[in-house]
Structure formats: C-alpha cells, structure tokens
Amino acid sequence: MSTLTVGIAGPLTTIQDLGRPGFAALGVSGSGALDRGALTLGNRLVGNAERAAALEITVGPFSAVADRDVWIAVTGAWGRVAVGGHPIDPNHPTFVAAGTSIDIGPAASGLRYYLAVSGGIDVDPVLGSRSTDLLSGIGPTSVQGGDVLPIGQPHTAAIPALDVAPWSAPDAGAVTVPIRVGPRADWFTAASLERLFSGTWTLSSASNRVGARLDGTPLERSVTADAHGELPSEGMVAGALQVPPSGLPTVLLADHPTTGGYPVIAVVASGALDLFAQLRPGQHLTFRHARP
Known part of the structure; x- marks a missing residue:
C-alpha cells in the first residue's frame, strides 16, 4: 500500500470527504469538509472522484512526503505552497515524485487548505464516510506529525488537462x-x-x-x-x-x-x-x- 507520511500537522489537520448524510436519526451529523467546493475542485484536479477523502488543513504549516509518485492539488486557503522547495500555484495539479517534500505555509488568506492526493486518503470508512467528526469522535482521529496515511490507487484516467482553476483567494474583507x-x-x-x-x-x-x-x-x-x-x-x-x-x-x-x-x-x-x-x-x- 502507498502512503503519505506527515511531518508537520499544524494546529488542526483532519481527513474529510463529503460527509455521512442520512444518519441524523441516530444522532450522527453529516460532518465532511467545511469548504465543499474546495474539496471537490481539488479532487477533480488530480483525477479523483469528487467525494474522495483529502486533508483539511487549518491555517498551517503542514508538511508531508509520499512514498510513490503522486499528483496533488492545494485548494481553499491561499499561502506559500512548495514541492521540493519550489513554489507551486494553488488550484493547480502538480506532479510530485516519490520522496519529495510537500510544504504548506501559514495561510495568508482564508483559513482552511485542502490537500488532494491522486488516489485519495484511503483510511477505513465509518458509516460510509472517511470524515473526522470532532464533536462525536466518529471517523479517523485528527492527523498528527509522524502519522502514516494510506493512499488509494489512482484512477487510470489522465490527470485533467487544466493549467489552473479560475478561483481567486478567499475574501479577506466583509x-x-x-x-x-x-x-x-x-x-x-x-x-x-x-x-x-x-x-x-x-x-x-x-x-x-x-x-x-x-x-x-x-x-x-x-x-x-x-x-x-x-x-x-x-x-x-x-x-x-x-x-x-x-x-x-x-x-x-x-x-x-x-x-x-x-x-x-x-x-x-x-x-x-x-x-x-x-x-x-x-x-x-x-x-x-x-x-x-
């Protein structure tokens, strides 16, 4: 199994997909990514299904290394993002060779980044979702430095031929x-x-x-x-x-x-x-x- 090893997890990083709707009668909220648009955009950019699990990174900093070649996209908040020490653009599919560091700096605009990885974060689902629910404790625990996260097999389809998505930085004003x-x-x-x-x-x-x-x-x-x-x-x-x-x-x-x-x-x-x-x-x- 391919993995993503987390170096720095920042103040709060969780695994999120589009949530687990339909269980409110059992006392279970939908949970899932707070910025659903950013999550689905990131997944589309790296060829995943829209509801694949990604990392929701609050504020940053964050760093990680994959043990195989992957495509990544960082969406949501805007800040300095680098691969192997070289800055990359947000909302952009980027190839990352195995063993190359992915580094995300503190957010300059917005609050939550989404790191999508080709194949998705492949932890075991709970009630049909891989999302962390911080209130109930359902789903995977918050991500910590040193965690080794499984990555799923990427789709066979080519990464979408899109240079950059037409999204701007989150609004810092009212x-x-x-x-x-x-x-x-x-x-x-x-x-x-x-x-x-x-x-x-x-x-x-x-x-x-x-x-x-x-x-x-x-x-x-x-x-x-x-x-x-x-x-x-x-x-x-x-x-x-x-x-x-x-x-x-x-x-x-x-x-x-x-x-x-x-x-x-x-x-x-x-x-x-x-x-x-x-x-x-x-x-x-x-x-x-x-x-x-």
Missing part, C-alpha cells in the same frame, strides 16, 4: 451571507429581526468545525417567547442560526449536534455555507435575504 428567516423567528422582537440584517457581525475566535460564533449586538427575545420558557430539543441542520440566552448567534457547521434547544432565527442558504470555512476570527459579515 462578506455577505444569504439566509432564510425561520423556523423560530417569532421568538424574537421585530427590532432584533431588523438588526439581524442591518447589523455587522464579527466571527469569534471561539469558532470551530461545530459552529461559527458571532459577536455583535445581542438579539432579544419577544415577551411572548419568554413566557413560553425554553424550547424542547428539536432537529438541527448545518447552517442553522441558533440564538442562546446571550443573544449572540452561532451558525451550526458540519460537526454540529443533530438536536438543540435554542431557537433558530434563520438558516444559511446551503450554497453559502462554504464561506464559513474560510472566514478568519475578527472578519466581518452581514446577512441578506436569500433569493427564493
């Missing part, structure tokens, strides 16, 4: 996120609903793969909602904006719990969830109504 109001918007005052869209929110440093915590002016519950007390636990989905008693929303992400008792004021449009993978603590965001 971003606008489309959301749909509800299902518990009636638990909040009209002023709070207006503030949700008119205010500027800041990503908290307490954010992680479970949820993106937001700082700003707290949202207030309505008098009617306070009279009802707390909600019984109900099902949660990725993108739900839960509002705890502090009034500061948390956007649930891939490793979210499948149930929760805090009211959900709105839900992020599915296509916009990838934005939260690349937001950095302190970065600003605003919300707008999603198109029907």
